[in-house]
Amino acid sequence: MRYNPALMDELNLLLHFNLDTTQQGIKVHHDADPDLIAAAARLHEKGLITLPDGGYLTELGRETAEHAQSLLGLLKTPEPA
Template sequence: MRYHPALMDELNLLLHFDLDTTQQGIKVHHDADPSMVQAAARLHEKGLITQADGGYLTELGRETAEHAQAMLGLLKEPAPA
């Protein structure tokens, strides 16, 4: 299985959540990029966020977002020396 664009959109959306607090969610407005609107709907269908247009992370969503942020940290390009 490969990372396809729709999955990348979901991962990118998860990166918008602040993992330092459970009291802050996100809102994906109806006029946002259609790929982000669709990604939010899919994450909601998967039970990772509380609302189809964002909301808060569920317990599973928080775990997934933690993994997404960790993966990004491991894979990003190192700073030039």
């Protein structure tokens, strides 16, 4: 399986969550990009976020977001010194 645009949208949405607190969620507004709205709905269906339009990370969602953010950090091109 490869990363497809839908999975990339889900990963990008997970990057918006602040992992320093469990008291802060996100809201995907009805006029947001349709791909972002669909990504939020899929993450909710997978049990990673509490609401179809965002909300908070579930326990599994937090673990997944941690991995997504770590992966981004590992793959990100280092900035020149």
